[in-house]
Amino acid sequence: MKIANYQNQSIYLPEFPRSRYEEIYQASIRGEVKCVNCHQNLNFTLTIYDIPHFYHINKEQNLACMNHNVELEQEMVARFENNPSTTENTDRIIKLPTKRSISNTATIEKTDENQFINRLPFYNIPPYKINEQKTDQFVINQISLDSQQWNAVTHIGSPLLVLAGAGSGKTRVITTRAMHLMNSGILPHEMMLVTFTSKASAEMKERMKGLGYPIQQMEIGTFHSIFYKMLLRFDRAKWDSSRLIKSDFQKEIMLKQIGRRLEIDEKSFAYDQAIQQIGLWKNSCVYPHEIRSKDAWEEQVASLYEGYESLKKQNGQFDFDDMLLGCFEMLNENNELLLHYQNRFKCLLVDEFQDINKIQFNILKILFQHTENITAVGDDDQSIYAFRGSDPRFILDFKEHFQGSTIYHLSENYRSTHGIVSLANEVIKPNKNRFVKSMHAQYDYDQVPSFFFPYDEEEEATMIINDMKEKINNGANPGQFAILYRTNTASRAVFERLIGTSLPFTIDQDGDSFYDRPIIRKMISFLLLIGDEDHQAALKEILPVFFLKQQAFQDAKMNSVLQNLSFLEAFTTIKSAAPFQIKKIENLIKILRYLKHASPLEAIERIEESPAFMDYIKKRGNESNKIERPSDDLRDLKVVSKNFKSIREFIEHAFHISAKFKEYKQKKNQSSQGNISLLTAHRSKGLEYDYVYILGVVDGGFPHDYALESLKNGNLDQLEEERRLLYVACTRARKLLYLSILQKRRGKKANTSRLIRRFINKK
Numbered sequence: 001m002k003i004a005n006y007q008n009q010s011i012y013l014p015e016f017p018r019s020r021y022e023e024i025y026q027a028s029i030r031g032e033v034k035c036v037n038c039h040q041n042l043n044f045t046l047t048i049y050d051i052p053h054f055y056h057i058n059k060e061q062n063l064a065c066m067n068h069n070v071e072l073e074q075e076m077v078a079r080f081e082n083n084p085s086t087t088e089n090t091d092r093i094i095k096l097p098t099k100r101s102i103s104n105t106a107t108i109e110k111t112d113e114n115q116f117i118n119r120l121p122f123y124n125i126p127p128y129k130i131n132e133q134k135t136d137q138f139v140i141n142q143i144s145l146d147s148q149q150w151n152a153v154t155h156i157g158s159p160l161l162v163l164a165g166a167g168s169g170k171t172r173v174i175t176t177r178a179m180h181l182m183n184s185g186i187l188p189h190e191m192m193l194v195t196f197t198s199k200a201s202a203e204m205k206e207r208m209k210g211l212g213y214p215i216q217q218m219e220i221g222t223f224h225s226i227f228y229k230m231l232l233r234f235d236r237a238k239w240d241s242s243r244l245i246k247s248d249f250q251k252e253i254m255l256k257q258i259g260r261r262l263e264i265d266e267k268s269f270a271y272d273q274a275i276q277q278i279g280l281w282k283n284s285c286v287y288p289h290e291i292r293s294k295d296a297w298e299e300q301v302a303s304l305y306e307g308y309e310s311l312k313k314q315n316g317q318f319d320f321d322d323m324l325l326g327c328f329e330m331l332n333e334n335n336e337l338l339l340h341y342q343n344r345f346k347c348l349l350v351d352e353f354q355d356i357n358k359i360q361f362n363i364l365k366i367l368f369q370h371t372e373n374i375t376a377v378g379d380d381d382q383s384i385y386a387f388r389g390s391d392p393r394f395i396l397d398f399k400e401h402f403q404g405s406t407i408y409h410l411s412e413n414y415r416s417t418h419g420i421v422s423l424a425n426e427v428i429k430p431n432k433n434r435f436v437k438s439m440h441a442q443y444d445y446d447q448v449p450s451f452f453f454p455y456d457e458e459e460e461a462t463m464i465i466n467d468m469k470e471k472i473n474n475g476a477n478p479g480q481f482a483i484l485y486r487t488n489t490a491s492r493a494v495f496e497r498l499i500g501t502s503l504p505f506t507i508d509q510d511g512d513s514f515y516d517r518p519i520i521r522k523m524i525s526f527l528l529l530i531g532d533e534d535h536q537a538a539l540k541e542i543l544p545v546f547f548l549k550q551q552a553f554q555d556a557k558m559n560s561v562l563q564n565l566s567f568l569e570a571f572t573t574i575k576s577a578a579p580f581q582i583k584k585i586e587n588l589i590k591i592l593r594y595l596k597h598a599s600p601l602e603a604i605e606r607i608e609e610s611p612a613f614m615d616y617i618k619k620r621g622n623e624s625n626k627i628e629r630p631s632d633d634l635r636d637l638k639v640v641s642k643n644f645k646s647i648r649e650f651i652e653h654a655f656h657i658s659a660k661f662k663e664y665k666q667k668k669n670q671s672s673q674g675n676i677s678l679l680t681a682h683r684s685k686g687l688e689y690d691y692v693y694i695l696g697v698v699d700g701g702f703p704h705d706y707a708l709e710s711l712k713n714g715n716l717d718q719l720e721e722e723r724r725l726l727y728v729a730c731t732r733a734r735k736l737l738y739l740s741i742l743q744k745r746r747g748k749k750a751n752t753s754r755l756i757r758r759f760i761n762k763k
């Protein structure tokens with residue numbers, strides 16, 4: 001059915017604004033949408049597969065009402081055809097018998113049903129063919145291998161690189177090869193197996209332990225865990241963990257201390273970016289004196305880097321990057337120690353070799369120069385950590401780095417269906433900096449990946465959750481679903497919606513919840529002050545917006561009592577505030593009082609435009625942050641605020657979600673088995689799920705804005721990295737893959753991602 005009653009008015013879906021479909025959906029859940037025929041509650045579908053419609057759960061009733069409404073719908077179609085819409089036409093009233101229809105929007109935004117038809121990739125998907133010669137033929141320790149994998153596992157006589165696409169069994173090969181080497185006489189403690197994540201090493205250990213291998217004697221772990229242990233053995237006091245600078249926050253405090261000495265303007269300088277740049281230099285083995293700055297910014301960061309290194313030395317501290325640099329220096333300077341380790345380690349295996357950086361490479365090179373028993377597995381198309389110094393050239397130039405080495409390619413994909421594999425092959429094809437390879441799927445499935453077109457982030461969340469619910473009701477295990485996104489903020493709507501369901505899920509995120517991000521906390525504090533000018537926590541939070549110190553808070557508190565003013569008003573009376581600050585506070589008080597009955601959206605927009613807030617964003621908001629900009633956070637906040645009528649409800653929602661987020665973050669380390677996974681595309685590397693949804697595949701989202709900005713400056717590298725990231729995300733899916741193409745992102749019209757635009761048939 002396309003007609004229903006809502007808020008005592010009648011609506012006809014094709015003539016109802018698309019921007020309000022989500023509202024209708026939520027209203028239908030609350031039982032506020034009624035049938036024009038029987039006046040009972042109606043449900044509303046908003047899913048990936050269906051064109052939205054109203055329906056009764058009871059099939060007979062549904063049929064009866066549908067039949068009754070057919071005539072009515074036809075009448076409406078005819079009426080609209082005879083009266084084509086114009087943007088000025090505000091009078092296009094849908095007159096149903098007895099009821100008034102909704103026509104209160106100034107412009108009627110028609111809804112094109114085509115937007116709801118999810119589309120299949122539009123390119124020549126090659127017909128599926130089984131590759132019989134390559135099917136499983138060999139077994140080691142109950143693990144089956146095809147002939148290519150077997151050759152790699154049993155190879156001897158030269159350094160080996162297994163270079164292969166996603167899902168081709170590289171992890172299987174490296175784990176089986178480790179066992180095969182032990183079966184062939186290498187002792188467990190003579191082996192070093194380096195993985196990219198501790199999760200991957202735990203899985204490998206588990207697997208080998210289950211098969212009876214003494215894994216406690218083996219050196220398996222991430223670069224940091226293995227080499228930090230070496231440092232501890234060598235000089236425990238120097239490398240004691242109490243000296244470790246664990247967080248970026250600690251680094252920022254140190255850099256700001258140095259920055260003050262260097263007279264760097266704290267308000268406008270992007271310290272978070274400086275931290276990243278210093279990390280990049282350290283991982284690329286670039287020491288402060290070697291930096292040739294490209295511009296004034298780099299020059300400042302180079303000075304900070306130099307200051308940071310000496311401050312650390314002075315305090316006897318070290319950071320995570322120093323663990324690897326320190327280890328390299330230790331092996332380089334202490335020949336006896338190097339020989340000791342070379343006597344011990346007879347062979348090396350490295351997983352995810354495409355993500356290795358210079359310092360990691362240097363350590364392995366010096367430590368394993370004595371042997372050709374080196375195995376690396378990797379996929380240059382999955383190199384996605386350039387911002388941390390990873391360099392795919394180490395894998396691309398493997399033959400030059402390891403003389404006489406052999407390269408094996410694996411071409412069979414055991415993870416994903418033919419449709420997913422062929423889409424992934426097409427996605428990555430335009431990259432220039434790569435080994436040309438193409439995967440071949442071992443399986444076919446009747447469904448191929450598809451694109452769907454939600455109106456905005458809210459509708460995207462609804463569509464995905466409804467699709468998951470349907471699949472789970474039909475027997476799918478929640479643990480087989482993953483929702484992947486480019487940056488953490490993109491997960492906000494899905495997270496909020498999942499909380500309201502009984503679906504089990506985990507979110508893999510280190511940072512704060514969306515509502516705890518600095519700029520959002522400030523905005524929410526202003527909203528709180530609209531209803532309560534004495535709200536102490538909110539007042540404390542907004543001090544930085546007026547560039548006021550903690551003392552100002554105490555002074556205002558006293559004045560508010562002495563002069564019988566609201567706490568907020570009392571800020572205009574304090575001596576420590578300069579006239580420009582007082583003017584800003586007075587102006588804000590006026591705005592906040594005016595907003596008493598405003599909607600949350602209107603309130604946010606007005607506060608955002610206030611001189612105080614605008615100045616704050618400009619000066620302190622760190623707009624130069626390339627990955628996550630405060631102004632983008634505010635745009636996201638406006639999107640969600642639209643769902644709430646009152647400021648109070650909106651604030652309650654924000655607090656509720658923030659508390660829930662903390663709860664879910666604590667669960668992160670618990671097993672994610674049986675739970676839907678929410679994670680960034682970066683973190684999904686190495687993992688696999690039956691059903692994968694990729695959020696916001698639009699320009700600015702995926703690829704990220706900063707890649708598009710560097711493209712404008714003629715730099716293609718970032719876009720290639722974004723393409724690799726999308727390739728990683730797509731290849732996590734075993735059975736079904738969905739790419740979401742938002743029509744609006746952060747409240748603005750969005751364009752289909754240039755990474756997939758050519759696959760979409762507009763018809």
Ligand SMILES: Nc1ncnc2c1ncn2[C@@H]1O[C@H](COP(=O)(O)OP(=O)(O)OP(=O)(O)O)[C@@H](O)[C@H]1O
Nearest residue numbers: 144145146165166167168169170171172414415686
């Ligand atoms: N010979 C084989 N027979 C059956 N299944 C296999 C075979 N080789 C690999 N697989 C399965 O294929 C999937 C992908 O394997 P694996 O994770 O080792 O691939 P990968 O190359 O490391 O993937 P990626 O680089 O995308 O993370 C796994 O589920 C694995 O068990």
